[in-house]
Amino acid sequence: MIILLAPILSSFKYRNCRQSGLAFFFPLVILFFLLAADQPRQAYANTVSLQGQDINATASVSSSRLFVGERFILTIEVSGPELPLVQRPVIPEIDGLELLSPVPTATSGFSIVNGVSSATRGFRFTVEATEEGTVSIPSIEIRVGERIFFTEALELRVLSRAQIDKELAADRELFVELELSNSSPFAGEQIIAEIVLYFRSDISVISYQPSASWRTEGFWLERLTDERGPRAETVIIDGVQYRRAVLMRYALFPTRSGQTRLGAYQVNVNIRPTNRFGDTSRFFDGFGRSQRSVQLQSAAAELQPKPLPQPQPAGFTGAVGDFRVTRSVAEPAIIIGEPIELITRFEGQGNIPLIDQPRYTIPDRLEAFTTRENSEVRKSQAGIGGVKEFTEILIGRRTGDLRMEAAPVAWFNPQLQRYETAVLPEIPIQIRRDEEQEFVYVEESRLRVNHASQTRNWAQAGQPEQAPLRLMLVMTLFPLLLVGIAFWAKRFKSRLKDDASFSRRYFASENADRGMQRALEMLDSADERPAVAAAQLRRTILFYLADRLNLEREGKPGIYYGDALKAKTGDGPIVDELLQFLLRAEKLAYAPNTGKDQIRMLAETAVSLLKRLKKKL
């Protein structure tokens, strides 16, 4: 430390105090205190040295009383006014010790005391104690320049861990207690269990590790946290001053009555003595300043939880503590099919997580679903409290006005040692139909659909959709047929219009019938002469032949038509009949006194002839 502060002191001397006259006074005062403060370290270290004429070689260990597995520092130092080259010492193999770092950490320093300069070179080895018993570190050779120095031998004491714990417990230096707020609670009542560490004031607790397992059968356990961490306070026990620190705090709820046992609580504590000036405690005397782990265990505790008073009132839900109970509905007017959230809320101090849902009747128009439970547990140093909510989802199934009936809820108050009862209020609920909705709600809470007793017909599963092929075929063929026929009709119509000979042939029969009818009308008419009717009959037959055979209608003799008819049909008798008819009709048409009877006979011949001609043509 002196070496480190030397440049600072010199700087202070020259910069700040040159003008004040205290330039030499302050450094000397500070130097004095530093030397005084550094003294205990040298006294604590177990130091031996061999002096040469002006060079000292020393060996020291950080602790001369160790437990098995503990590590310590072995320091070899050489100091003198001037130090030539100092070679690294070699540590021989020592029974009971293991050298962890064969290559040491080298240190060096330079100091001026009372105008005398001094240099120091050191080598720090890390060593672990491996065997129980007394261990000797032999004299170690160290070469300084051309000269060889030897350190003095050292002796260490190595103890087992159990031996140390035993000595600690026997001396009541450090112990753990399990402290309960109430040793005879009611079943379900909250009690506070504290894990308290007592230790002497010359011990510094660095850290602690609670045991993972603690036998607490018959209790529901909740750990209470303190964000500030354990605080130590001074207490006097049997005239001895201790420091007391609450390491852990638990809320315990007995789940049954009768004899119950809380197991011993184990804590691993890391400690370190706090003496700085050689004022070591009895137990830690010679142990050095390294920290160590101590396993502590409290005594087990016997409890006698009492049963809850009988009889229990209606609506008791298992709650033990001091509570306030409310019931509410967020929206009491709903549309059919919508949910209502019926919330029952417990709030207070006690066994919040162990409270069961209160029982009450659900109206028929509502369908109840699984209740949702939410717990908000608030942990404080005073214990467990908070809120527990039971949210019941109710679906409106039928319209109407209804009421959630009032229901009692009870809990046991251990402070008053009696049951307390509250009444969940009656809540009116309205279920309305949504007039704007078009779809139908299922209004029953149960599906009232009967199964099908028989099936109409069976099909093959997975069969693809079948098309109505017959209908599709008809609908495909119909337009084709329609268009085909219409096209034919269109061509026929065009031919009638454009082809005169075709038109004459097509209408020949119709025209002949009409001409024959006209001739008969002439014959019956009083205004016309009978000869005119004969001419009409002759013209009708000739025009029919001309139209059918595509001949000129007039200007040709009868033999002309007879030849054409013969060429067309090859029927000689009908040609002869035609020629005879034409000859006879011509005579009657031009005869001066033609009787109606003659003309009527001619007409009958004409009708017969026309019929035969139609068949032939």
Next chain:
Amino acid sequence: MISRSRKYRHDVLKRIFVFTILAFCACPAVLTAQDMIQELPAVTDSDPDFIFSEANFLFEQRRYTEALSRFQSLEEMGYSSPELWLNIGLSHLRLDNLALADYYFNRAYLHAVASHNTAIAGKAYRSAAFTSERLALQFSLPPELAVYRLHNSIVYEFGWVNAFLFALVFLNLGAVALVLSWFRADLMRLLQNAAAVFAVAFVVFLLLGLWSRSEANEWARGQIVQTGFEMRASAGTESEAVFSPFPPFRLRIQRNNETITTPETKLMVYITLSNGISGWIDAEAVRRFD
């Protein structure tokens, strides 16, 4: 001239009538073979009506597990009817299996509508509404995509058969309009325009029918019936999970695209959910409606 025109029309109508009668007479002869193919195969192993009645008896006795077993044996034998699906759904409902009940009610409804069985369709619709409402309390189903609904409407609800029928109706209307335009010179322009419109409609519905049939052959409708299965980006249980679907998610399942992953030997199918997410999923998680 008037009498000539009348004779001409009489002749044309007479011949159309004769052709039509002949065509109708010819059709049954042509379709007889097709009808025979469509007929059900003869049941030789067991009588489905007997099994159905037996299952109904068990259902009435409230022995729902046994009734369901009988109904499912009919399903495994390949029989299908809206009544069967409805009863399977009711059995699942009594056994408190909402997801499968909802699936079978929907299946019964679709089959009943397709077979014009209004009584079963009504029951199935009401039952499906009941289960859907309860499933909605357990799972919040996102709305279906508009594209998904449109695809379903065209491919499955309107269907390729209706598309073809509409196309044929427009074909017939077009033919009639064309034919009339040949003989009604006064309305020729109007009738020709109408024929053109009908022809376009015919083409549109014909293409719609072809596309719809192609889609129906490639995709089948279905539903998620189990939870706890992940949709994955590719076939294989090691693939990246993209979504965790739950009942009653509607979906389309790609036909003829099933993969058996190794080494788990799980059958995986490719699906598209109604919210548009696609991926592979274990075949156990989904059921088809057809």
